Amino acid sequence: MCYSAQIEPDYHQYIKMFGAAMSLREFAELYWEHGGRELKAPMAIEAAFSDATTDGERRIQALIAETNALRATKLEQELFKQRARLVDADRVLATKATKAATESKRIASDKIDAAAHRLADLRRTTLKDSDSRIYPGWYAPVMIVRDGRRVIVPMRYRCRLPGWTEQTEREKPGSYNALRDSLNQAWRKLFGHNHGIVVVNRFYENVDRDGKKVVLEFDPAPAQQMLVACLWSRTPISDEPDLWSFAAITDEPPPEVAAAGHDRCMVPIKPENVDAWLNPNPSDLAAQYAILDDRERPYYEHRMAA
Structure with missing residues (x-):
């Protein structure tokens, strides 16, 4: 496969x-349909609309920008949440090493790394080969x-x-x-x-x-x-x-x-x-x-x- x-x-x-x-209709619906929900599409597809020249292309460009703004907000909220979780876990571990706090710290650290990486990708303007992969x-x-x-x-x-x-x-x-x-x-x-x-x-x-x-x-x-x-x-x-x-x-x-x-x-x-x-x-x-x-x-x- x-x-x-x-x-x-x-x-x-x-x-x-x-x-x-x-x-154009289906491209526009793709972003309207998801409306900020997680949309799995290569970054390079979105980048193709960066030089929009027609009204239809500009509409899609605007929808992509709106969707990415919502994505960024959710990622920033996730970073804030997980950083607070990490601080709480470290506070517990400073007094007593518990299995729950150790696991909470691990999960928070992993989620912080993932969210930070995805946020950096949203803000990146230079494409990589992996940006065309499905x-x-x-x-x-x-x-x-x-x-x-x-x-x-x-x-x-x-x-x-x-x-x-x-x-x-x-x-x-x-x-x-x-x-x-x-x-x-x-x-x-x-x-x-x-x-x-x-x-x-x-x-x-x-x-x-x-x-x-x-x-x-x-x-x-x-x-x-x-x-x-x-x-x-x-x-x-x-x-x-x-x-x-x-x-x-x-x-x-x-x-x-x-x-x-x-x-x-x-x-x-x-x-x-x-x-x-x-x-x-x-x-x-x-x-x-x-x-x-x-x-x-x-x-x-x-x-x-x-």
């Missing part, structure tokens, strides 16, 4: 590469065809399949990957109907090494932006904007990925197959399988992730 991936977060690049339009449950720009044109929609990287509820999702947390050999079974309501593409630069996997879990970074050689095949779903939610979500299609790994210790790999399709993939004929699934088989096959170099 694809544990994590470094994506192309800048919608301007999708427009440049594919002539796709940005779905994990299951995070949002990413996905290109689809809607009303006959290519559009970019922010979607959550964990698909809620048609008919699923939140409870179903919790029971089946691996729905961020759609296995090729189950496309006409578990994914039959989406395969041949809702196809998308997410642009990926590299991916990361958890593998076993000497009895320990380690994270490996896999980079295509030569370096390239991979057009990873996806399936997506749009779920109506009462009194809230629709939930857009997606899964990356994965298949048996090439030899070098298998040798590194992993049993799956994303499926990058060829540029000449983009139109056919984004406009599937549900009556001709064989043509869709053929696109997946006629994939790009870079060599994946790997190393321990930083």
